[in-house]
Amino acid sequence: MATLDELLSGAIRVRVTTVGAPGDPVLDVADPAELELLREALTVERVTDGYCMCHGDLEFVFTGGDDRRTVVGLHHGVALRWTGWNGDALLRDGDRVLHWLARHGVDGPLVQAEHRQAERERELLGRQAWTAAAPAAVRDLLDLAIAAAHTTGVIAPSVHALVTDRLAQAFPDPAERAAALLTWYGSGTGRYSGYPVYETLPAPALADTPIAEIIDALQRFPDDRVAAGAVRHLCAWKSRAHLRRDIARLPDDVRARLLAVARESDDDSTRRRAEQHLTAGPSRS
Structure with a gap:
């Protein structure tokens, strides 16, 4: 032939x-x-x-x-x-x-290829930012989460448990620990959908963090990266057991700060979700 x-x-x-x-x-x-x-x-x-x-x-x-x-x-x-x-x-x-x-x-195939390349470059930058924002105590766990994103799509509960345990040891102060988690969670793509699975690595630890500690972190650490992580966490779907109740407990100054940070985002979903969740009235639940 x-x-x-x-x-x-x-x-x-x-x-x-x-x-x-x-x-x-x-x-x-x-x-x-x-x-x-x-x-x-x-x-x-x-x-x-x-x-x-x-x-x-x-x-x-x-x-x-x-x-x-x-x-x-x-x-x-x-x-x-x-x-x-x-x-x-x-x-x-x-x-x-x-x-x-x-x-x-x-030129359609070339344009599509250029878009794919640009997306790969954005993903690489996002992964680098997410990795850089991770606390040193959990850096050796990042490869496990990244590998899961390319294989099963699920991060093992044992890895999430290690994150919680190690951060508790590395940050005895609950507000400092919450600030570290929020900074990390707000890095990377910061999206609410279509984001890499590995970005969920801090999510369970944040879900278990009392809202009082998150509020304390936001008040003690005026870094916009902390606020951006809080916006992503609090405006996500079912990110906490009592999400509406916890949002209702936010002091007015904290709520205003989160809204201001969200409105500066270049992500439409972030701005829309913040307006929906952070300007709503208090929950009766």
């Missing part, structure tokens, strides 16, 4: 179509020089033993001089699918393919 490179070297035309959207091709190229550039861009690093679960983004339909058609699927700008392989193949340089397409007016 001919290799993919051998088949593509004899191609005289390529039509690019959108997977799952039959109709006219989004691109039709017959220039030999451009076909050669595309063939070089489609060089693969290795064939894997597995397949991406999606159907792919685009398909390159190559036509040879003998009218033989060779269909190659593009997956996320990093892999190819061809019937001659027992798995998807990783591209040696996916950017070359994306830029080739963009030069011909098909």
Whole structure:
């Protein structure tokens, strides 16, 4: 059986179509020089033993001089699918393919790849900020939480228990301990949904922290990072056993400070939740 490179070297035309959207091709190229550039861009690093679960983004339909058609699927700008392989193949340089397409007016895949890269960079920065904010007493537990985020998606209760025990020893003063937890919890992405699982590592310890200690921490430590952690904690869904009652106990000056910090956030959800939860009247529960 001919290799993919051998088949593509004899191609005289390529039509690019959108997977799952039959109709006219989004691109039709017959220039030999451009076909050669595309063939070089489609060089693969290795064939894997597995397949991406999606159907792919685009398909390159190559036509040879003998009218033989060779269909190659593009997956996320990093892999190819061809019937001659027992798995998807990783591209040696996916950017070359994306830029080739963009030069011909098909810039969607390149834009999507740039968005994915930007998101990966944001996630990396968030993880670095979250790690840096973690108290020294629990730093050796962070890798366990990060690993869980990429495997089971669940942090073991024993790890949460270690966090609670170690912070109790490292911060005998309850208000200092609460401030450390809030600073840590408010770091990273700070989001209420779509955040990495590892960011929940401080959550159980915060849930068990009496609201009086959280209020004391907010009053004694005027750091906006402490307030941001409190906003994220108190405005989350079911973050405490008696959430509404605890919010109702916030002194007016503390509530005003949390609202001010939330309103400065660039996250719409944070601002919306703060207005909903922190401006509400006292609970009757």
